[in-house]
Amino acid sequence: MKENLHRFFRAARGAGVRVSPAESIDAMRAVxxxxxxxxxxLRDALLLTLAKSQDxxxxxxxxxxxxxDHPDLNxxxxxxxxxxxxxxxxxxxxxxxxAEQAGQEATAAGGPPSLGTLAQMLLSGDxxxxxxxxxxxxxxASLPDIRYFTQRGIYSxxxxxxxxxxxxxxxxxxxxxxxxxxxxxxxxxxxxxxxxVRERVTQxxxxxxxxxxxxxxxxxxxxxxxYQIEPRRIEEMRALIRQIARRLRERxxxxxxxxxxxxxxxxxxxxxxxxxxxxxxxxxxxxxxxxRPQIVALCDVSGSVAxxxxxxxxxxxxxxxxxxxxxxxxxxxxxxxxxxxxxxxxPEDAMKEIMASVGFGSSDYGNSFADFENQWMNAITPRTTVxxxxxxxxxxxxxxxxxxxxxxxxxKRLVWLNPEGRMAWGWGDSEMPRYSTFCxxxxxxxxxxxxxxxxxxxxxxYQ
Amino acid sequence: MADQRPTAxxxxxxxxxxxxxxxxxxxxxxxxxxxxxxxxPILVEGPAGVGKTELAKAIASWRGLKMLRLQCYEGLDxxxxxxxxxxxxxxxxxxxxxxxxxxxxxxxxxxxAALDQLHNFGDVxxxxxxxxxxxxxxxxxxxxxxxxxIDEIDKSDAEFESLLLEILSDFQISIPELGxxxxxxxxxxxxxSNGERDLGDALKRRCLHLHIGFPEQKLxxxxxxxxxxxxxxxxxxxxVGFINQVRTLDLKKLPSVSETIDWAKVLLLLQxxxxxxxxxxxxxxxxxxxxxxxxxxxxxxxxxxxKAARPNVFG
Numbered sequence: 001m002k003e004n005l006h007r008f009f010r011a012a013r014g015a016g017v018r019v020s021p022a023e024s025i026d027a028m029r030a031v032x033x034x035x036x037x038x039x040x041x042l043r044d045a046l047l048l049t050l051a052k053s054q055d056x057x058x059x060x061x062x063x064x065x066x067x068x069d070h071p072d073l074n075x076x077x078x079x080x081x082x083x084x085x086x087x088x089x090x091x092x093x094x095x096x097x098x099a100e101q102a103g104q105e106a107t108a109a110g111g112p113p114s115l116g117t118l119a120q121m122l123l124s125g126d127x128x129x130x131x132x133x134x135x136x137x138x139x140x141a142s143l144p145d146i147r148y149f150t151q152r153g154i155y156s157x158x159x160x161x162x163x164x165x166x167x168x169x170x171x172x173x174x175x176x177x178x179x180x181x182x183x184x185x186x187x188x189x190x191x192x193x194x195x196x197v198r199e200r201v202t203q204x205x206x207x208x209x210x211x212x213x214x215x216x217x218x219x220x221x222x223x224x225x226x227y228q229i230e231p232r233r234i235e236e237m238r239a240l241i242r243q244i245a246r247r248l249r250e251r252x253x254x255x256x257x258x259x260x261x262x263x264x265x266x267x268x269x270x271x272x273x274x275x276x277x278x279x280x281x282x283x284x285x286x287x288x289x290x291x292r293p294q295i296v297a298l299c300d301v302s303g304s305v306a307x308x309x310x311x312x313x314x315x316x317x318x319x320x321x322x323x324x325x326x327x328x329x330x331x332x333x334x335x336x337x338x339x340x341x342x343x344x345x346x347p348e349d350a351m352k353e354i355m356a357s358v359g360f361g362s363s364d365y366g367n368s369f370a371d372f373e374n375q376w377m378n379a380i381t382p383r384t385t386v387x388x389x390x391x392x393x394x395x396x397x398x399x400x401x402x403x404x405x406x407x408x409x410x411x412k413r414l415v416w417l418n419p420e421g422r423m424a425w426g427w428g429d430s431e432m433p434r435y436s437t438f439c440x441x442x443x444x445x446x447x448x449x450x451x452x453x454x455x456x457x458x459x460x461x462y463q
Numbered sequence: 464m465a466d467q468r469p470t471a472x473x474x475x476x477x478x479x480x481x482x483x484x485x486x487x488x489x490x491x492x493x494x495x496x497x498x499x500x501x502x503x504p505i506l507v508e509g510p511a512g513v514g515k516t517e518l519a520k521a522i523a524s525w526r527g528l529k530m531l532r533l534q535c536y537e538g539l540d541x542x543x544x545x546x547x548x549x550x551x552x553x554x555x556x557x558x559x560x561x562x563x564x565x566x567x568x569x570x571x572x573x574x575x576a577a578l579d580q581l582h583n584f585g586d587v588x589x590x591x592x593x594x595x596x597x598x599x600x601x602x603x604x605x606x607x608x609x610x611x612x613i614d615e616i617d618k619s620d621a622e623f624e625s626l627l628l629e630i631l632s633d634f635q636i637s638i639p640e641l642g643x644x645x646x647x648x649x650x651x652x653x654x655x656s657n658g659e660r661d662l663g664d665a666l667k668r669r670c671l672h673l674h675i676g677f678p679e680q681k682l683x684x685x686x687x688x689x690x691x692x693x694x695x696x697x698x699x700x701x702x703v704g705f706i707n708q709v710r711t712l713d714l715k716k717l718p719s720v721s722e723t724i725d726w727a728k729v730l731l732l733l734q735x736x737x738x739x740x741x742x743x744x745x746x747x748x749x750x751x752x753x754x755x756x757x758x759x760x761x762x763x764x765x766x767x768x769x770k771a772a773r774p775n776v777f778g
Contacts, residue, residue, distance in 0.1 A: 022668060026501065033500040034473070034493070041473060044493040052667040054508075054674055279557070281550065 005031060007144055008046070008067055011207040015063040017056045023049060039068060066207060115175075116167035122189035123182065134196065137162035143204045155201045160194070222448045226308040227419060237448070238347065241311050244452045245318030252322045252459050293462040294383050295326040296411075298372065300390030301354060302332035302363035308419045308446070310351050312389050315455055317342045322459055327379055330354050331368035332361040337376065363393060365431070366400035373403050380410045385458055389417045389445070392425070392432040399431040401438065408438040413461065417445035417454055472496070485514070485521030486686045494673040495522060504631050504652035506616075506662070506670035512719030513675045514686075515655040519612040522651060529609040531650075533598040535619035541626060545636060547595045553588050589640035599630055600644065608648035616666075617656040624666045631669040678720060680707055686720060691727040701738045702727050704771030706750065712763070714756040726750050738768050 005028060009019045019027075027049040034045050043064050051057040121129055141158035168190065175183035221233065221240055229237050268284035297316055299309035313328055320326075327339045336358050341350045380386060386407055408414040416439045418425065418432060425432035436442045445454050476499075477492040487495070495518075498505045507515040523530035533544055571577040596604060602611040613627070630636060634646035654670060656662060678686065683703045687694065702723065710717050718726075726749045735742050743764050751757045 018664075020668060026503065026671075029501045030497050033497065040489065041493055044490050045497060047490075048494050048497060048671040048673060052664070052672050057672075057674060276554065276557075281554065 002028070008064075009050075010144065011063050011067050012050060012060055014208050015059045017051055017060050017063070019050055043068075063207070066203070115171050116164055118164040118168045119171040119175075119186060122168075122186055122193065125189070130193075133163060134159070134200065138200060138204075143201065144208050146201065146204050147209050149205055149209065152198075152201050152205060155204070156194075156197050159197050159201070163193075224448075225419075225446045226311055226448065226451070227305060227446070229307060237311065238314065240448055241314050241451075242318055244448065245315050248452065248456055248459060249319055249322050251456070293323045293325065293459060294381065294385065295323050295458070296376075296379055296384050296386045297326065297328045298335070298368075298386070298388045298390075299328065299330050300332065300363055300365075300388075301330045301358060302361060302390075304393070305389070305391050305419050306355065308451075309389050310347075311448070312417070312445075312451060313338070313342055313351075314347050315451060316387075317347075319455070319459070327376075329372065329376070330358050331371070332358055332363045333367060334358065334364070335368040335371035362395050363390065364397050365390070365392065365394045366398040366403075369400045369403040369407075373406065377406075377410070380407060382410070382412055384411045385413045385415060385461070386411045387415045387417060387458065389419075391418055391420045391430065392416075392435055393429050394431050396429050399434060401431070401434050404435055405438045408440075413440040413458075414438060415441045415443070415454070415458060417443050417451075419446045420444070421446070479525040480518075480521050481689070483521040483525040484689050485517060485525075486682060486689055487518075487521075488675075488678065488682055491518065491673065491675065494671050498651060498671055502634075502649050504654060504670045505673050506654045506656065506667065507673045507675060508656045508658055509675035510677070510717065510719055511657055512721035513677060514720055515653075515675060516612065516614055518675075519610055519653040519655075522653070523610040526610075526651075528607065528651070529605060530612060531598045531602045531605075531609055532612045532614060534614050535616050535623070537618060537620060539619045539623055542597070544597050544599050544623070544626065546597055546600045546638060548589070549593045549595050553593055556588070591641065594638070594641070599627075600636060602650045602652075603630070603634065603636060603644055603646040605650065606647050609650045611650040611652045613652065613654045615657065615659075616654045617659040617662065621660075621663065624663050628665055628669065631666070677707075677710060677717070680704070683707075683720065683723060687723060687727050690724045691731060694727055694731050695736060698730065698735065698737055699727070701768075701771045702730065705738060705743070705767050708763075708767045708770060709750065709760060712759060714751065714759060715753045716751070716756065718750045722750050738771060740765060740768060743768060 005024075009024045009027070012019050027046055030045045030049050031042065034041050036042060043061065046064060047057050047060055051060045115123070118133075121133060137159045140162045141155060143155055143159065146152075146155050168186075172183060172186055172190070175186060218240060221237060226237075263286045265284040265286045269280050269282070272282050272284055273280050295316065297313065299313055301309050309330065313330075316323065316326055316328065327337065328342060329335050330338045336354075338350070338354050341353055344350075345353070404414075416432075416435060420430070420432075421444055424430060425436075432442075441457075443450070443454050445451055473489070473492045473496045476496045477487055477489070480487045480492065480495070494505050497503070507518060509515060519532075520530060522528075568577045568580055571580055594600075598611070602609055616624070616627075631652065634649045635643050637643045654666075677683075680703055683706075684699055687699050687703060706718055706723050706726070726746065729746050729749050730738075730742070733742065733746070744761065747757050747760060747764070751760060
């Protein structure tokens with residue numbers, strides 16, 4: 001029973017449900033209370049103890065069905081231990097009988113008197129015995145350890161080896177000579193067996209393989225260039241970005257609150273407690289002055305970098321608990337404010353709308369900067385961090401670096417995130433070197449990981 | 464004590480809750496049963512009005528326990544949830560003490576001796592006498608156990624969650640000046656949340672996680688039957704059928720079980736024997752809480768009624 005549950009926990013982790021040791025202990029205790037007999041109740045209990053959200057419940061419930069609908073993947077549960085041993089006994093008997101019978105048949109047919117157990121079993125067509133043998137072989141081949149789809153072949157072969165396929169081949173060769181009819185039956189049965197084994201391995205991969213697959217995929221996604229993300233993976237990417245935002249939020253929102261209380265304010269404490277003779281019942285604390293993060297983000301959404309800005313805007317806006325005051329602007333030919341759009345609509349729609357109004361044009365940095373200076377310059381205070389995300393490719397138009405200088409002078413920091421590699425800066429129509437002289441920080445920012453580091457640094461300066 | 468005997472089975476829980484007027488699905492009953500057996504709090508999530516708070520009340524009334532309720536809100540803190548020092552009382556006592564200072568210090572000749580005496584008194588001020596217990600501490604102090612309802616935990620600040628962790632895992636509270644107060648009898652703890660904000664993993668890990676959604680049609684009919692006695696079976700079926708169709712619409716706030724019950728009560732009061740168009744139109748505001756929702760539903764009312772009236776569809 002324990003073994004079975006542990007395997008289920010592993011399968012659950014594979015399905016994306018985080019099962020900590022503490023939770024698995026709870027689940028064990030729960031199962032100990034309610035037993036194995038009622039599958040529906042068992043399922044409820046596992047859902048209650050392991051899953052922590054509606055999504056996880058769904059995933060876990062699917063996983064449960066997959067796991068327990070193929071009880072042959074597992075050994076018989078101990079809950080009905082007495083029964084199990086009995087059936088095992090009869091199974092064994094039956095197998096022996098069948099084997100004997102098959103042997104007799106073989107002898108009667110004048111063939112070689114002794115076939116291997118596997119051959120006998122296949123010829124007798126005893127499904128129960130076959131299933132039991134298959135389960136044993138899977139366990140012996142430690143099938144639950146399977147992780148990657150590339151391992152399917154190895155595991156199939158291991159199981160077949162455990163079943164005694166080597167002996168079967170010999171038998172098959174011998175039979176072809178002595179009893180072609182049986183040989184043919186055996187060959188067909190062997191094919192069916194191979195099919196079974198393959199199915200079982202696939203099943204196991206589905207149950208146990210997902211965990212590795214998922215983290216590997218996330219790792220790849222994290223380091224993949226954002227502007228090359230295929231459309232079908234954008235949703236995954238969004239989820240990843242949200243995850244990053246949550247992590248940043250957790251990291252930065254707590255200390256801010258903790259540090260709010262500074263030193264004892266002696267003067268105010270004494271004045272406050274004057275009424276009871278200076279006995280300090282009520283204490284007064286100096287509040288540590290701290291800046292609230294203020295961010296103004298200017299995002300190039302021209303065709304070449306649109307995807308990166310999409311993710312960047314999403315990240316900034318998912319950080320709301322930390323970045324209380326954020327204004328976002330998007331531009332390619334000219335510049336518009338998009339803060340409200342991003343806050344009110346879901347990212348998909350917001351980005352669509354932004355793209356419709358300013359997207360995909362060829363970028364004109366000079367013009368967009370001028371737009372910003374004319375309308376929103378007073379959004380920048382000495383506490384603001386200005387982040388510009390773009391490749392600085394101006395299409396040989398006037399870069400208006402003078403406006404950038406004024407922005408830099410007004411703000412606390414000016415950060416430029418460039419999705420292009422450093423090698424490309426300054427080549428062709430890239431004005432990066434000219435712009436970078438006014439920036440406090442210039443960074444390459446092409447993958448989710450770089451994005452995370454950049455935003456993390458920006459938020460950290462306010463701590 | 465009779466209340467503390469572990470419940471024999473999930474059916475017993477189901478029957479017990481039913482006796483308190485709460486029709487529980489198997490999942491809910493399993494959660495309550497397990498919470499009792501392995502002594503864990505239950506975190507109940509789900510839309511408003513599906514009976515999360517009712518569940519706690521039902522458990523309390525079935526098992527004859529006292530229910531303590533802590534309503535969470537933004538800014539709820541230790542002083543309001545756990546305990547507070549009775550400052551005024553402490554202050555008053557010091558004033559009295561001031562006059563008796565001579566007596567307290569007794570014959571202490573030297574300053575260290577006097578300080579020593581005073582030290583003994585200092586500790587008195589931070590004793591149980593001066594602690595004002597709030598719901599959480601009260602819950603631990605109930606000699607016969609109790610049901611502790613921590614309502615709408617998602618409305619509280621994230622810090623408050625951490626405060627709860629000790630109670631939820633060990634049923635105890637540490638008061639720095641006094642030491643640790645452990646539960647006399649571990650209370651049955653129910654936490655509810657509408658999912659307004661994500662709860663921390665630490666909190667979730669300490670609880671059984673129960674999600675109550677809208678009930679199935681049969682179950683909802685039974686709920687209406689218990690809560691609104693005297694309503695005819697035909698009307699009951701129609702009401703539930705109608706509401707289930709309303710729930711398929713894209714509304715701001717879907718009607719939940721509490722609205723079903725309210726509506727059933729209203730219709731009973733109006734002495735209607737079955738749904739008819741005008742009646743539904745007039746009472747739709749019992750069911751829907753936004754003008755926009757009502758407007759969205761109105762054109763559908765006719766089809767919904769005729770569908771709900773067909774007996775076999777939802778039989």
